[in-house]
Amino acid sequence: MNVAVLGAGAFGTALAISLANKEPVTLWARDIGEMANERVNARRLPGGAFPENLSITDVCARACEAKVILIAVPMQKLRAFLIANQALLQGKTLVACCKGIELETGLGPVGVISQSVPDAVPAVLTGPSFATDIAAGLPTALTLACADDDICRTLQSTLTTDNLRLYRSTDTAGAELGGAMKNIIAIACGAAIGAGLGESARAALMTRGFAEMQRLAIYRNALPTTLAGLSGFGDLTLTCTSEKSRNYCLGLSLGRGIPFDATTTVEGAATALAVDALAREAGLDLPITTAVAALLERRIDVTQAMESLLTRPLKEE
Numbered sequence: 610m611n612v613a614v615l616g617a618g619a620f621g622t623a624l625a626i627s628l629a630n631k632e633p634v635t636l637w638a639r640d641i642g643e644m645a646n647e648r649v650n651a652r653r654l655p656g657g658a659f660p661e662n663l664s665i666t667d668v669c670a671r672a673c674e675a676k677v678i679l680i681a682v683p684m685q686k687l688r689a690f691l692i693a694n695q696a697l698l699q700g701k702t703l704v705a706c707c708k709g710i711e712l713e714t715g716l717g718p719v720g721v722i723s724q725s726v727p728d729a730v731p732a733v734l735t736g737p738s739f740a741t742d743i744a745a746g747l748p749t750a751l752t753l754a755c756a757d758d759d760i761c762r763t764l765q766s767t768l769t770t771d772n773l774r775l776y777r778s779t780d781t782a783g784a785e786l787g788g789a790m791k792n793i794i795a796i797a798c799g800a801a802i803g804a805g806l807g808e809s810a811r812a813a814l815m816t817r818g819f820a821e822m823q824r825l826a827i828y829r830n831a832l833p834t835t836l837a838g839l840s841g842f843g844d845l846t847l848t849c850t851s852e853k854s855r856n857y858c859l860g861l862s863l864g865r866g867i868p869f870d871a872t873t874t875v876e877g878a879a880t881a882l883a884v885d886a887l888a889r890e891a892g893l894d895l896p897i898t899t900a901v902a903a904l905l906e907r908r909i910d911v912t913q914a915m916e917s918l919l920t921r922p923l924k925e926e
């Protein structure tokens with residue numbers, strides 16, 4: 610089956626490289642620069658050499674000839690991108706590779722795809738995986754979610770490669786919530802470590818953060834078991850413990866009180882604000898998310914954030 614990847618950031622490029630070791634793949638970028646000649650994405654994924662089967666284009670219509678299309682643009686850019694290319698994407702299977710919740714609507718990628726390209730089939734590819742690991746051929750296991758089980762099975766066999774092992778699920782809401790929420794908790798963990806609060810504080814934030822993920826999942830009719838899988842617990846573990854994570858590194862900078870490059874893609878920043886707003890609207894208790902949102906908006910500092918968490922009324926676990 611023909612596959613295309615739209616968006617040549619670090620993740621889109623890494624997925625295209627892995628898939629192209631198995632089948633022909635077209636990678637679309639709005640600016641291909643020297644990629645086609647140099648056979649590497651020097652700006653976003655230096656070191657990931659392109660296999661022969663990988664073609665690069667800046668003509669979206671050419672990439673959209675493929676039946677299966679992976680979309681790897683950042684979450685807050687997804688809707689505008691889909692609307693701009695709506696005619697090309699109609700009737701396709703669209704696999705969202707972004708992790709986050711849209712700030713204006715509180716929707717995840719599946720909801721945004723359903724609204725923007727109503728006759729497409731939405732799916733989600735998410736789970737613990739750094740682009741550099743995938744591009745280097747290191748083993749990774751991900752969740753592939755699509756509401757239609759038959760389509761999900763076909764996609765699973767199309768998109769599984771030598772180093773991408775895909776587990777399928779029909780719980781798209783659970784898969785996308787895990788990927789979105791783990792980034793918020795990673796910012797909290799980075800802030801705690803950056804401020805010198807220690808590994809025990811990080812373990813507490815990961816565990817109580819996981820409880821927040823499950824609370825939101827239940828509210829959104831997702832399965833708590835999905836949150837316990839690769840897309841939730843798996844990605845939470847990776848992102849909260851590695852300096853390869855941009856979300857964790859933003860947290861580290863906040864904890865250390867040093868500046869962070871504002872051009873870096875950090876999905877957890879907008880998502881924290883989106884989920885905090887959702888929590889208020891729904892009357893959900895998500896204290897770590899609320900603290901991260903306040904920290905990002907500079908309404909509190911890390912000491913105040915920890916204080917707000919530690920002085921909450923005592924409760925049953």
Ligand SMILES: NC(=O)C1=CN([C@@H]2O[C@H](COP(=O)(O)OP(=O)(O)OC[C@H]3O[C@@H](n4cnc5c(N)ncnc54)[C@H](OP(=O)(O)O)[C@@H]3O)[C@@H](O)[C@H]2O)C=CC1
Nearest residue numbers: 617618619620621682683684686707708738739740874876
């Ligand atoms: N990096 C990773 O390890 C992983 C990332 N992800 C997820 O993948 C998604 C993308 O992240 P990542 O690839 O790392 O991000 P990058 O910052 O590396 O790249 C973002 C890409 O999106 C493109 N882009 C931005 N805005 C638009 C737009 N309006 N229209 C078209 N293209 C646009 C950029 O194009 P340009 O280069 O022209 O600016 C760039 O190619 C995120 O949701 C992230 O959470 C998931 C798992 C792992």
Ligand SMILES: O=C(CO)COP(=O)(O)O
Nearest residue numbers: 736737738739854855856
């Ligand atoms: O989602 C990721 C790993 O699974 C990448 O994390 P960052 O976006 O924090 O770098």
